[in-house]
Amino acid sequence: MSADLRRRHWLRLLFVTLGMFGFGFATVPLYNKLCYAIGLNGKVANEAAAIKTASVDASRTVTVEFLTTVNGGRPWKFRADQATVQVHPGQMTTVSFYMKNTQDHAIVAQAVPNVAPSDAAQYLKKTECFCFNRQPFAAGEERHMPVVFMLDPELPKDIDRITLAYTFFDVTDVAQKN
Amino acid sequence: MAHTNDLAHGHDDHAHHGPDKGIMRWIKTTNHKDLGTLYLFFAFTMFFIGGLMSLVIRAELFHPGMQFVQPEFFNQMTTMHALVMIFGGVMPAFVGLANWMVPMMIGCSDLALPRVNNWGFWILPFGFTMMLSTLFMEGGGPAGGWTMYPPLMLQTGNAFPFLIFSVHLLGISSITGAINVVVTILNMRTPGMTLLKMPLFVWTWLITAYLLIAVMPVLAGAVTMLLTDKYFGTSFFTAAGGGDPVLFQHVFWFFGHPEVYILILPAFGIVSTIIPTFARKSLFGYDSMVYATAAIGFLSFIVWAHHMFTVGMPLAGELFFMFATMLIAVPTGVKVFNWVATMWRGSMSFETPMLFAVGFVFLFTIGGFSGLMLAMTPVDFQYHDTYFVVAHFHYVLVPGAVFSIIAAVYYWIPKWTGRMYNEFWGKTHFWLSAIFINLTFFPQHFLGLAGMQRRVPDYALQFTDFNEISTIGAFGFFVTQFIFIFNILGCCYGWFGRKRDLPDRVWEGARGLEWTVPSPAPYHTFEDPPALPVSEVTGVHDAEAAH
Numbered sequence: 001m002s003a004d005l006r007r008r009h010w011l012r013l014l015f016v017t018l019g020m021f022g023f024g025f026a027t028v029p030l031y032n033k034l035c036y037a038i039g040l041n042g043k044v045a046n047e048a049a050a051i052k053t054a055s056v057d058a059s060r061t062v063t064v065e066f067l068t069t070v071n072g073g074r075p076w077k078f079r080a081d082q083a084t085v086q087v088h089p090g091q092m093t094t095v096s097f098y099m100k101n102t103q104d105h106a107i108v109a110q111a112v113p114n115v116a117p118s119d120a121a122q123y124l125k126k127t128e129c130f131c132f133n134r135q136p137f138a139a140g141e142e143r144h145m146p147v148v149f150m151l152d153p154e155l156p157k158d159i160d161r162i163t164l165a166y167t168f169f170d171v172t173d174v175a176q177k178n
Numbered sequence: 179m180a181h182t183n184d185l186a187h188g189h190d191d192h193a194h195h196g197p198d199k200g201i202m203r204w205i206k207t208t209n210h211k212d213l214g215t216l217y218l219f220f221a222f223t224m225f226f227i228g229g230l231m232s233l234v235i236r237a238e239l240f241h242p243g244m245q246f247v248q249p250e251f252f253n254q255m256t257t258m259h260a261l262v263m264i265f266g267g268v269m270p271a272f273v274g275l276a277n278w279m280v281p282m283m284i285g286c287s288d289l290a291l292p293r294v295n296n297w298g299f300w301i302l303p304f305g306f307t308m309m310l311s312t313l314f315m316e317g318g319g320p321a322g323g324w325t326m327y328p329p330l331m332l333q334t335g336n337a338f339p340f341l342i343f344s345v346h347l348l349g350i351s352s353i354t355g356a357i358n359v360v361v362t363i364l365n366m367r368t369p370g371m372t373l374l375k376m377p378l379f380v381w382t383w384l385i386t387a388y389l390l391i392a393v394m395p396v397l398a399g400a401v402t403m404l405l406t407d408k409y410f411g412t413s414f415f416t417a418a419g420g421g422d423p424v425l426f427q428h429v430f431w432f433f434g435h436p437e438v439y440i441l442i443l444p445a446f447g448i449v450s451t452i453i454p455t456f457a458r459k460s461l462f463g464y465d466s467m468v469y470a471t472a473a474i475g476f477l478s479f480i481v482w483a484h485h486m487f488t489v490g491m492p493l494a495g496e497l498f499f500m501f502a503t504m505l506i507a508v509p510t511g512v513k514v515f516n517w518v519a520t521m522w523r524g525s526m527s528f529e530t531p532m533l534f535a536v537g538f539v540f541l542f543t544i545g546g547f548s549g550l551m552l553a554m555t556p557v558d559f560q561y562h563d564t565y566f567v568v569a570h571f572h573y574v575l576v577p578g579a580v581f582s583i584i585a586a587v588y589y590w591i592p593k594w595t596g597r598m599y600n601e602f603w604g605k606t607h608f609w610l611s612a613i614f615i616n617l618t619f620f621p622q623h624f625l626g627l628a629g630m631q632r633r634v635p636d637y638a639l640q641f642t643d644f645n646e647i648s649t650i651g652a653f654g655f656f657v658t659q660f661i662f663i664f665n666i667l668g669c670c671y672g673w674f675g676r677k678r679d680l681p682d683r684v685w686e687g688a689r690g691l692e693w694t695v696p697s698p699a700p701y702h703t704f705e706d707p708p709a710l711p712v713s714e715v716t717g718v719h720d721a722e723a724a725h
């Protein structure tokens with residue numbers, strides 16, 4: 001019960017404190033790994049998937065719906081060229097999105113995808129998407145942008161409708177800094 | 179003051195001299211009783227400020243439509259009210275009680291780190307000045323809720339960095355306090371006081387302190403990440419850069435749920451101290467109380483996502499967090515059972531502390547029941563973010579945590595000041611508080627079930643009646659607390675002709691080392707570790723209690 005013992009005790013507790021402070025930050029990589037591993041929270045990989053050619057399962061038809069949002073009240077025009085498509089699992093499909101920068105200056109935008117229901121996220125594979133890179137737009141520029149995707153035939157049987165949502169964020173400031 | 183940190187310092191000079199004089203006494207003090215007093219005065223000041231904010235909220239909600247304040251200011255009030263009450267009111271009040279009582283209950287002269295204790299307290303006024311000053315800044319205070327969810331919180335204006343740094347300061351203060359309590363309890367108990375002979379208030383504080391050490395740093399990490407997201411271009415929680423705002427909710431509630439137990443475990447300890455005194459029996463099921471507290475402490479780490487059932491989780495996650503949450507009700511139920519069993523066939527009397535303690539058992543349990551309803555994932559989809567949640571957490575926090583603090587002050591103020599409070603006004607205070615608090619919060623259950631959202635300054639017409647009742651209750655409760663303030667200050671300053679004429683053992687049913695020292699407790703107690711007679715052991719095991 002000496003003063004020495006007590007000093008060691010509170011130092012130990014201080015290390016626990018610092019460790020837990022670090023744990024707060026460590027949750028970020030942990031969470032991201034977990035999300036991609038099990039599709040938690042509808043997260044989908046933001047890079048091209050390596051696709052094994054799979055046989056098309058023509059016995060199933062899944063409806064894929066598209067949703068578009070512009071974040072933070074930017075006055076851009078962003079919409080899907082088709083509201084929905086019907087696809088068979090295993091079938092490569094190309095869809096297209098339209099974006100117009102209605103502002104009088106150049107912008108850089110980044111699209112973030114999300115899939116609902118979240119169980120479906122890991123079965124939606126994209127080989128081409130405007131969300132893989134930042135998209136620069138000149139003032140007034142408009143563009144049609146393709147997305148090529150496939151549904152993995154392993155897609156759970158109870159899912160017959162998937163929503164793929166994109167949100168465009170304004171990252172002009174960040175892009176200029178780099 | 180030549181304070182040595184050594185327990186075995188024996189009879190050095192300061193055994194006989196009292197406190198310094200004047201303001202410097204309070205600024206420089208390292209005495210656990212002085213600091214306990216400072217913490218309690220600070221906490222009650224914050225209760226007053228937070229109370230005024232709640233009156234702004236309730237006044238605005240008296241009628242539908244905009245009455246007194248702008249929506250933006252209304253949201254600043256809900257945000258600041260919660261932060262002030264939780265971090266400025268309840269937590270410092272419990273730390274103050276720990277300061278006063280833990281050393282006197284375990285028979286040591288002071289906390290293990292008296293100087294750290296002094297800093298821990300004096301950080302608080304600075305932290306809160308910083309936080310409250312945001313209300314006077316351009317753009318006003320933070321308005322995104324005490325839960326600080328991004329991306330909304332990242333839209334806060336100039337107030338933002340001040341909020342974050344004040345949260346850091348409050349965190350440092352709580353962590354130093356917690357480390358101090360753990361080191362004191364584990365190293366400085368009087369010989370013979372084994373862990374399972376410790377009073378329950380000491381036990382509950384020990385576990386609370388561990389929770390604080392484990393989760394306050396996580397909160398600090400989370401708000402630091404918010405800060406760098408806003409000012410340094412990181413994307414921990416910003417979706418545009420690949421982050422996920424939902425992660426913040428996970429990290430926040432990983433802190434937040436243990437935090438709600440930080441706000442209630444010391445209350446369990448207080449109630450477990452008061453009920454045996456006035457039932458004139460030893461506590462029923464001491465060991466199960468200790469294990470239940472430990473079980474609650476452990477379980478509190480694995481239930482956090484019950485606050486986010488609606489954000490979109492895999493089914494397995496929803497189920498896990500639902501069942502884990504319901505599991506917490508089991509040790510909580512054990513506690514309620516033990517309190518009732520302690521009263522069973524006791525020779526009970528209902529002095530004011532006992533009234534508040536019994537009121538606690540009854541009303542806290544109502545909050546536990548609404549918690550169970552919220553724990554059911556499917557129904558939470560309806561209840562989430564409505565007034566039903568507001569009703570739930572106010573039942574556990576006001577007639578729960580706050581009643582326990584009031585009970586503790588009534589129970590120990592005679593020991594602290596040597597003067598008895600006025601029993602008539604104490605009882606009046608209790609009954610008015612109990613009536614008004616139910617008027618305030620019971621109708622909010624109905625409002626929530628009917629669909630009134632929280633954190634909105636306006637509502638649909640059909641909610642008017644219940645909101646009127648709630649507002650009347652809130653104003654009544656606030657005014658009632660002045661009875662308490664005068665009753666307590668009367669003890670502190672000897673108003674109303676109150677005399678210092680109390681025996682050591684103020685309540686004849688009370689046990690514990692704190693009742694073996696004179697009333698008022700001298701500035702220094704237990705310079706030498708006292709003997710622990712069997713009659714003062716509050717932790718009586720069932721086998722011993724049988725004979």
Ligand code: HEM
Pocket residue numbers: 325438439441442484485503504506507510545546547548549550552553554558561562563567570571574575578579
């Ligand atoms: C039987 C025990 C309990 C259960 C099952 C329980 C369950 C819950 C659930 C499921 C929610 C989330 C509701 C929602 O947002 O939809 C909640 C919210 C809350 N609970 Fe409890 N609870 C219990 C005890 C407590 C205790 C003891 C306290 C504090 C002393 C507490 C404080 C809170 C607070 C502050 C919130 C709201 C936080 C916010 O969103 O601002 N609860 N509770």
Ligand SMILES: [Cu+2]
Pocket residue numbers: 434435438481482484485
């Ligand atoms: Cu919780």
